[in-house]
Amino acid sequence: MLQKGLIPPELNLSKVPYSTFSDAFERFSSDLFKAIFVSLLSTVSLKAIPELEALGILYCVDGSLFPTLASMLWAEYKKTSQAIKMHLCFELNRMIPVEIIIGSGNSSERDALLQMLKAKATYIADRGYAAFRVFHEILLAQAHFVIRIKSNIRKTILQSLPVQLPEKVKILFKEVTDQIILYDKDPYGHSYRLVCFRVGKEIFHLLTDRIELTTMQIIILYAYRWQIELIFRFLKRTMNGIHLIKNIENGVTIQFYVMLIVALLQLKLKQDVLIQNEQNQKQSTGTIKKEQSLEEKKSVFHPDSNTKSNSNDERLQDSQTNHPSVSPHHKDKPTIQSEKAIYHPYQFFEMIGGKLKKYWKIGIHWLTALRNILHFPFDSRAIEILNSG
DSSP states (O other), X not given: OTTTTSSOGGGOOOOOOHHHHHHHHHHSOHHHHHHHHHHHHHHSOOOOOHHHHTTOEXXXXXXXXXXXXXXXXXXXXXXXXXEEEEEEEEETTTTEEEEEEEEETTOOHHHHHHHHOOTTEEEEEOGGGOOHHHHHHHHHTTOEEEEEOOSOOOEEEEEEOOOOOOGGGTTTOEEEEEEEEEETTOTTOOEEEEEEEEETTXXXXXXXXXXXXXXXXXXXHHHTTHHHHHHHHIIIIISOTTSOSOOSHHHHHHHHHHHHHHHHHHHHHHHHHHHHHHHHHHHHHHHHHHHHHHHHHHHHHSOOGGGTXXXXXXXXXXXXXXXXXXXXXXXXXXXXXXXXXXXXXTHHHHHHGGGGHHHHSOOHHHHHHHHHHTXXXXXXXXXXXXXXX
Protein backbone atom coordinates (compact mmCIF):
# COMPACT_ATOMS: atom_id res chain seq x y z
CA MET A 1 0.00 0.00 0.00
CA LEU A 2 2.83 2.40 0.81
CA GLN A 3 4.54 1.71 -2.47
CA LYS A 4 1.35 2.58 -4.38
CA GLY A 5 1.07 5.90 -2.57
CA LEU A 6 -2.29 5.18 -0.95
CA ILE A 7 -1.02 5.82 2.59
CA PRO A 8 1.06 8.95 3.39
CA PRO A 9 4.62 8.04 4.44
CA GLU A 10 4.41 10.65 7.22
CA LEU A 11 2.21 8.24 9.21
CA ASN A 12 5.22 5.99 9.56
CA LEU A 13 3.10 2.84 9.32
CA SER A 14 4.48 -0.63 8.69
CA LYS A 15 4.33 -1.79 5.10
CA VAL A 16 1.31 -3.92 4.27
CA PRO A 17 1.22 -5.99 1.09
CA TYR A 18 -1.28 -4.73 -1.45
CA SER A 19 -2.68 -8.22 -1.77
CA THR A 20 -3.71 -8.16 1.89
CA PHE A 21 -6.03 -5.22 1.32
CA SER A 22 -7.27 -6.67 -1.94
CA ASP A 23 -8.16 -9.93 -0.19
CA ALA A 24 -9.88 -8.15 2.71
CA PHE A 25 -12.02 -6.09 0.36
CA GLU A 26 -13.33 -9.32 -1.13
CA ARG A 27 -13.59 -11.51 1.97
CA PHE A 28 -15.64 -9.16 4.19
CA SER A 29 -19.14 -7.83 3.60
CA SER A 30 -19.60 -4.13 2.85
CA ASP A 31 -22.50 -4.18 5.35
CA LEU A 32 -19.94 -4.40 8.19
CA PHE A 33 -18.30 -1.15 7.10
CA LYS A 34 -21.66 0.50 6.55
CA ALA A 35 -22.59 -0.41 10.15
CA ILE A 36 -19.37 1.20 11.42
CA PHE A 37 -20.05 4.36 9.44
CA VAL A 38 -23.67 4.59 10.63
CA SER A 39 -22.54 4.03 14.22
CA LEU A 40 -20.00 6.85 13.97
CA LEU A 41 -22.63 9.21 12.58
CA SER A 42 -24.84 8.58 15.62
CA THR A 43 -22.12 8.69 18.29
CA VAL A 44 -19.52 11.24 17.15
CA SER A 45 -20.36 14.79 18.18
CA LEU A 46 -19.75 17.29 15.38
CA LYS A 47 -20.52 21.00 15.22
CA ALA A 48 -23.52 22.18 13.22
CA ILE A 49 -23.95 25.52 11.43
CA PRO A 50 -26.53 27.46 13.51
CA GLU A 51 -28.09 29.30 10.53
CA LEU A 52 -28.71 26.06 8.64
CA GLU A 53 -29.73 24.07 11.69
CA ALA A 54 -32.51 26.58 12.29
CA LEU A 55 -34.04 25.60 8.93
CA GLY A 56 -34.32 21.89 9.76
CA ILE A 57 -32.46 18.82 8.51
CA LEU A 58 -30.93 19.68 5.13
CA TYR A 59 -29.57 17.10 2.69
CA CYS A 60 -27.96 17.66 -0.71
CA VAL A 61 -28.16 14.68 -3.08
CA ASP A 62 -26.27 13.99 -6.27
CA GLY A 63 -24.46 11.26 -8.19
CA SER A 64 -20.91 11.25 -9.52
CA LEU A 65 -19.11 8.93 -11.94
CA PHE A 66 -15.87 7.13 -11.08
CA PRO A 67 -14.00 5.69 -14.12
CA THR A 68 -13.32 1.95 -14.05
CA LEU A 69 -11.77 -0.84 -16.10
CA ALA A 70 -13.59 -2.13 -19.16
CA SER A 71 -13.51 -5.62 -17.61
CA MET A 72 -15.85 -4.52 -14.77
CA LEU A 73 -19.01 -5.69 -16.53
CA TRP A 74 -21.26 -4.91 -13.54
CA ALA A 75 -20.35 -1.21 -13.88
CA GLU A 76 -22.28 -0.77 -17.13
CA TYR A 77 -22.15 2.75 -18.56
CA LYS A 78 -21.36 3.09 -22.27
CA LYS A 79 -20.40 0.73 -25.07
CA THR A 80 -16.86 2.06 -25.05
CA SER A 81 -16.36 2.57 -21.29
CA GLN A 82 -17.47 1.41 -17.86
CA ALA A 83 -18.09 3.57 -14.78
CA ILE A 84 -19.28 3.42 -11.19
CA LYS A 85 -21.78 5.94 -9.91
CA MET A 86 -21.72 7.00 -6.28
CA HIS A 87 -25.10 8.32 -5.13
CA LEU A 88 -24.35 10.54 -2.15
CA CYS A 89 -26.50 12.18 0.52
CA PHE A 90 -24.63 15.12 2.09
CA GLU A 91 -25.87 16.78 5.29
CA LEU A 92 -25.48 20.55 5.16
CA ASN A 93 -26.08 21.08 8.87
CA ARG A 94 -22.75 19.47 9.84
CA MET A 95 -21.19 19.44 6.36
CA ILE A 96 -20.71 15.66 6.28
CA PRO A 97 -21.72 12.78 3.96
CA VAL A 98 -24.32 10.59 5.67
CA GLU A 99 -25.31 7.96 3.11
CA ILE A 100 -24.10 6.42 -0.13
CA ILE A 101 -25.43 3.96 -2.69
CA ILE A 102 -22.98 2.42 -5.15
CA GLY A 103 -24.27 1.42 -8.59
CA SER A 104 -23.27 1.23 -12.21
CA GLY A 105 -22.79 4.34 -14.29
CA ASN A 106 -26.33 3.88 -15.64
CA SER A 107 -28.01 3.57 -12.23
CA SER A 108 -30.90 5.97 -11.63
CA GLU A 109 -30.25 9.04 -9.48
CA ARG A 110 -33.97 9.49 -8.87
CA ASP A 111 -34.43 5.93 -7.60
CA ALA A 112 -31.39 6.37 -5.34
CA LEU A 113 -32.94 9.50 -3.82
CA LEU A 114 -36.21 7.71 -3.14
CA GLN A 115 -34.29 4.97 -1.32
CA MET A 116 -32.65 7.56 0.93
CA LEU A 117 -35.79 9.48 1.95
CA LYS A 118 -36.25 10.31 5.62
CA ALA A 119 -39.23 12.14 7.12
CA LYS A 120 -38.89 15.85 7.95
CA ALA A 121 -35.64 16.25 6.00
CA THR A 122 -35.34 18.71 3.09
CA TYR A 123 -33.62 17.35 -0.03
CA ILE A 124 -31.77 19.79 -2.30
CA ALA A 125 -30.97 18.66 -5.82
CA ASP A 126 -30.30 19.76 -9.38
CA ARG A 127 -32.49 19.32 -12.48
CA GLY A 128 -31.67 15.64 -12.99
CA TYR A 129 -33.95 14.77 -10.04
CA ALA A 130 -36.95 16.78 -11.25
CA ALA A 131 -39.97 14.55 -11.94
CA PHE A 132 -43.59 14.63 -10.81
CA ARG A 133 -43.20 11.10 -9.42
CA VAL A 134 -40.19 12.14 -7.33
CA PHE A 135 -42.00 15.17 -5.90
CA HIS A 136 -45.01 13.02 -5.05
CA GLU A 137 -42.90 10.31 -3.33
CA ILE A 138 -41.04 12.91 -1.27
CA LEU A 139 -44.32 14.34 0.00
CA LEU A 140 -45.66 10.85 0.78
CA ALA A 141 -42.53 10.24 2.89
CA GLN A 142 -43.36 13.45 4.83
CA ALA A 143 -40.11 14.98 3.62
CA HIS A 144 -39.43 18.23 1.76
CA PHE A 145 -37.43 19.37 -1.26
CA VAL A 146 -35.78 22.27 -3.07
CA ILE A 147 -35.09 21.09 -6.61
CA ARG A 148 -34.18 23.02 -9.72
CA ILE A 149 -36.51 22.37 -12.66
CA LYS A 150 -36.75 23.23 -16.34
CA SER A 151 -38.31 26.54 -17.25
CA ASN A 152 -40.55 25.39 -20.12
CA ILE A 153 -43.09 23.29 -18.17
CA ARG A 154 -46.64 24.65 -18.53
CA LYS A 155 -48.18 25.82 -15.30
CA THR A 156 -50.97 27.87 -13.75
CA ILE A 157 -50.11 30.60 -11.25
CA LEU A 158 -52.37 30.35 -8.20
CA GLN A 159 -50.83 33.08 -6.06
CA SER A 160 -47.95 35.56 -6.13
CA LEU A 161 -45.95 35.76 -2.90
CA PRO A 162 -43.95 38.78 -1.68
CA VAL A 163 -40.29 38.59 -2.72
CA GLN A 164 -38.14 38.85 0.40
CA LEU A 165 -34.57 39.82 -0.48
CA PRO A 166 -32.00 41.91 1.42
CA GLU A 167 -31.02 45.11 -0.37
CA LYS A 168 -27.38 44.04 -0.60
CA VAL A 169 -28.11 41.01 -2.80
CA LYS A 170 -30.41 42.68 -5.30
CA ILE A 171 -27.28 43.57 -7.26
CA LEU A 172 -26.89 39.86 -8.01
CA PHE A 173 -30.39 38.35 -8.25
CA LYS A 174 -32.53 39.86 -11.00
CA GLU A 175 -36.13 39.27 -12.17
CA VAL A 176 -37.01 37.46 -8.96
CA THR A 177 -40.53 36.00 -8.61
CA ASP A 178 -42.07 33.89 -5.88
CA GLN A 179 -45.32 32.08 -6.71
CA ILE A 180 -47.66 29.24 -5.79
CA ILE A 181 -48.21 27.22 -8.97
CA LEU A 182 -49.96 24.16 -10.32
CA TYR A 183 -48.43 22.23 -13.23
CA ASP A 184 -50.90 21.50 -16.00
CA LYS A 185 -49.71 17.92 -16.60
CA ASP A 186 -48.95 16.88 -13.05
CA PRO A 187 -50.92 13.59 -12.58
CA TYR A 188 -50.83 14.01 -8.80
CA GLY A 189 -52.35 17.51 -8.77
CA HIS A 190 -50.03 19.00 -6.13
CA SER A 191 -49.51 22.73 -5.84
CA TYR A 192 -45.94 23.90 -5.23
CA ARG A 193 -43.92 27.01 -4.59
CA LEU A 194 -41.79 28.23 -7.50
CA VAL A 195 -38.95 30.74 -7.00
CA CYS A 196 -37.46 32.11 -10.22
CA PHE A 197 -34.51 34.46 -10.69
CA ARG A 198 -31.67 35.36 -13.01
CA VAL A 199 -27.97 35.47 -12.18
CA GLY A 200 -26.02 36.99 -15.05
CA LYS A 201 -27.33 35.26 -18.17
CA GLU A 202 -28.48 32.10 -16.38
CA ILE A 203 -32.09 31.64 -15.25
CA PHE A 204 -32.99 29.45 -12.28
CA HIS A 205 -36.37 27.88 -11.46
CA LEU A 206 -36.47 26.34 -7.97
CA LEU A 207 -39.44 24.20 -6.95
CA THR A 208 -40.18 23.51 -3.29
CA ASP A 209 -42.89 22.69 -0.80
CA ARG A 210 -41.26 24.81 1.96
CA ILE A 211 -43.85 27.60 2.09
CA GLU A 212 -42.66 29.05 5.42
CA LEU A 213 -39.16 30.01 4.24
CA THR A 214 -38.29 33.40 2.78
CA THR A 215 -37.40 33.85 -0.89
CA MET A 216 -33.78 34.38 0.06
CA GLN A 217 -33.62 31.24 2.17
CA ILE A 218 -34.83 29.13 -0.76
CA ILE A 219 -32.15 30.61 -3.02
CA ILE A 220 -29.42 30.12 -0.42
CA LEU A 221 -30.38 26.49 0.19
CA TYR A 222 -29.96 25.74 -3.50
CA ALA A 223 -26.67 27.67 -3.61
CA TYR A 224 -25.38 25.42 -0.83
CA ARG A 225 -25.86 22.45 -3.17
CA TRP A 226 -22.39 23.24 -4.47
CA GLN A 227 -20.96 21.66 -1.29
CA ILE A 228 -21.73 18.18 -2.59
CA GLU A 229 -19.61 18.89 -5.68
CA LEU A 230 -16.72 19.76 -3.38
CA ILE A 231 -17.07 16.54 -1.37
CA PHE A 232 -17.00 14.50 -4.59
CA ARG A 233 -13.76 16.22 -5.56
CA PHE A 234 -12.40 15.56 -2.06
CA LEU A 235 -13.19 11.85 -2.31
CA LYS A 236 -11.74 11.51 -5.82
CA ARG A 237 -8.59 13.58 -5.47
CA THR A 238 -7.67 14.09 -1.82
CA MET A 239 -8.79 10.60 -0.76
CA ASN A 240 -7.58 9.06 -4.04
CA GLY A 241 -10.98 7.44 -4.64
CA ILE A 242 -10.42 7.07 -8.37
CA HIS A 243 -7.78 4.41 -7.61
CA LEU A 244 -9.78 1.26 -6.92
CA ILE A 245 -8.28 -1.49 -4.77
CA LYS A 246 -10.82 -4.11 -5.86
CA ASN A 247 -12.93 -4.28 -8.99
CA ILE A 248 -15.91 -6.22 -7.63
CA GLU A 249 -18.95 -4.29 -6.39
CA ASN A 250 -18.52 -5.37 -2.75
CA GLY A 251 -14.86 -4.31 -2.72
CA VAL A 252 -15.58 -0.92 -4.28
CA THR A 253 -18.34 -0.29 -1.74
CA ILE A 254 -16.01 -1.18 1.15
CA GLN A 255 -13.37 1.22 -0.16
CA PHE A 256 -15.86 4.09 -0.34
CA TYR A 257 -17.12 3.41 3.19
CA VAL A 258 -13.54 3.34 4.46
CA MET A 259 -12.94 6.76 2.86
CA LEU A 260 -16.08 8.18 4.50
CA ILE A 261 -15.08 6.76 7.89
CA VAL A 262 -11.60 8.31 7.61
CA ALA A 263 -13.06 11.66 6.50
CA LEU A 264 -15.48 11.66 9.45
CA LEU A 265 -12.74 10.87 11.98
CA GLN A 266 -10.48 13.47 10.40
CA LEU A 267 -13.17 16.14 10.76
CA LYS A 268 -13.76 15.13 14.38
CA LEU A 269 -10.03 15.42 15.11
CA LYS A 270 -9.83 18.88 13.54
CA GLN A 271 -12.83 20.15 15.49
CA ASP A 272 -11.51 18.73 18.77
CA VAL A 273 -8.13 20.39 18.19
CA LEU A 274 -9.80 23.75 17.48
CA ILE A 275 -11.96 23.46 20.61
CA GLN A 276 -8.93 22.56 22.73
CA ASN A 277 -6.94 25.48 21.31
CA GLU A 278 -9.78 27.87 22.09
CA GLN A 279 -9.97 26.59 25.65
CA ASN A 280 -6.20 26.89 26.09
CA GLN A 281 -6.27 30.41 24.71
CA LYS A 282 -9.05 31.43 27.11
CA GLN A 283 -7.16 29.95 30.05
CA SER A 284 -3.97 31.66 28.97
CA THR A 285 -5.77 34.99 28.54
CA GLY A 286 -7.36 34.61 31.97
CA THR A 287 -3.98 33.90 33.59
CA ILE A 288 -2.36 36.90 31.91
CA LYS A 289 -5.17 39.21 33.00
CA LYS A 290 -4.90 37.92 36.56
CA GLU A 291 -1.14 38.54 36.61
CA GLN A 292 -1.62 42.00 35.14
CA SER A 293 -4.21 42.80 37.78
CA LEU A 294 -1.83 41.76 40.58
CA GLU A 295 0.96 43.86 39.09
CA GLU A 296 -1.34 46.87 38.88
CA LYS A 297 -2.36 46.55 42.51
CA LYS A 298 1.26 46.14 43.55
CA SER A 299 2.34 49.25 41.66
CA VAL A 300 -0.44 51.34 43.23
CA PHE A 301 -0.56 50.11 46.82
CA HIS A 302 3.02 48.87 47.33
CA PRO A 303 5.39 51.31 45.62
CA ASP A 304 9.06 50.41 45.45
CA SER A 305 11.26 51.57 48.34
CA ASN A 306 13.32 53.66 45.93
CA THR A 307 10.29 55.86 45.19
CA LYS A 308 9.73 57.09 48.75
CA SER A 309 10.69 60.60 47.79
CA ASN A 310 8.19 60.69 44.95
CA SER A 311 5.23 63.01 45.35
CA ASN A 312 1.65 61.81 45.16
CA ASP A 313 1.44 63.12 41.60
CA GLU A 314 4.58 61.26 40.58
CA ARG A 315 3.27 58.06 42.21
CA LEU A 316 0.00 58.40 40.33
CA GLN A 317 1.90 58.92 37.11
CA ASP A 318 3.93 55.76 37.71
CA SER A 319 0.81 53.70 38.35
CA GLN A 320 -0.76 54.99 35.16
CA THR A 321 2.33 54.11 33.14
CA ASN A 322 2.18 50.52 34.39
CA HIS A 323 -1.56 50.19 33.78
CA PRO A 324 -2.30 48.47 30.45
CA SER A 325 -5.45 50.51 29.77
CA VAL A 326 -3.53 53.80 29.62
CA SER A 327 -0.21 52.52 28.29
CA PRO A 328 1.40 54.97 25.84
CA HIS A 329 1.65 52.13 23.32
CA HIS A 330 -1.99 51.07 23.73
CA LYS A 331 -3.35 53.71 21.41
CA ASP A 332 -1.26 52.34 18.55
CA LYS A 333 -2.73 48.84 18.78
CA PRO A 334 -5.72 47.96 16.57
CA THR A 335 -8.99 47.22 18.29
CA ILE A 336 -9.71 43.47 18.32
CA GLN A 337 -13.37 42.66 17.85
CA SER A 338 -14.91 39.63 19.51
CA GLU A 339 -15.31 36.62 17.22
CA LYS A 340 -19.06 36.26 17.42
CA ALA A 341 -20.87 33.75 15.21
CA ILE A 342 -23.05 35.17 12.46
CA TYR A 343 -26.50 33.96 13.39
CA HIS A 344 -28.62 36.20 11.19
CA PRO A 345 -29.11 34.50 7.81
CA TYR A 346 -28.40 37.71 5.86
CA GLN A 347 -25.32 38.93 7.74
CA PHE A 348 -23.01 37.10 5.36
CA PHE A 349 -24.36 39.10 2.42
CA GLU A 350 -24.28 42.33 4.38
CA MET A 351 -20.61 41.63 5.04
CA ILE A 352 -19.45 41.01 1.47
CA GLY A 353 -21.87 43.44 -0.19
CA GLY A 354 -21.26 44.20 -3.86
CA LYS A 355 -18.68 41.42 -4.31
CA LEU A 356 -21.34 38.76 -3.84
CA LYS A 357 -21.05 37.64 -7.47
CA LYS A 358 -17.78 35.93 -6.63
CA TYR A 359 -19.52 33.69 -4.11
CA TRP A 360 -22.47 32.47 -6.15
CA LYS A 361 -20.66 29.82 -8.20
CA ILE A 362 -17.06 28.74 -7.77
CA GLY A 363 -15.19 27.83 -10.93
CA ILE A 364 -13.23 24.60 -11.00
CA HIS A 365 -10.01 26.46 -11.89
CA TRP A 366 -10.41 28.57 -8.76
CA LEU A 367 -10.78 25.44 -6.63
CA THR A 368 -7.69 23.96 -8.26
CA ALA A 369 -5.73 27.11 -7.46
CA LEU A 370 -6.97 27.02 -3.89
CA ARG A 371 -5.95 23.37 -3.49
CA ASN A 372 -2.48 24.06 -4.84
CA ILE A 373 -1.71 26.88 -2.39
CA LEU A 374 -3.30 25.46 0.76
CA HIS A 375 0.06 24.39 2.18
CA PHE A 376 1.68 27.79 1.55
CA PRO A 377 1.39 30.89 3.81
CA PHE A 378 -1.67 32.99 3.09
CA ASP A 379 0.25 36.04 1.89
CA SER A 380 -0.21 38.71 -0.78
CA ARG A 381 0.75 36.23 -3.50
CA ALA A 382 -2.01 33.80 -2.47
CA ILE A 383 -4.55 36.64 -2.38
CA GLU A 384 -3.51 37.74 -5.87
CA ILE A 385 -3.89 34.19 -7.24
CA LEU A 386 -7.36 33.70 -5.74
CA ASN A 387 -8.58 37.15 -6.78
CA SER A 388 -7.57 36.44 -10.36
CA GLY A 389 -10.28 33.72 -10.47
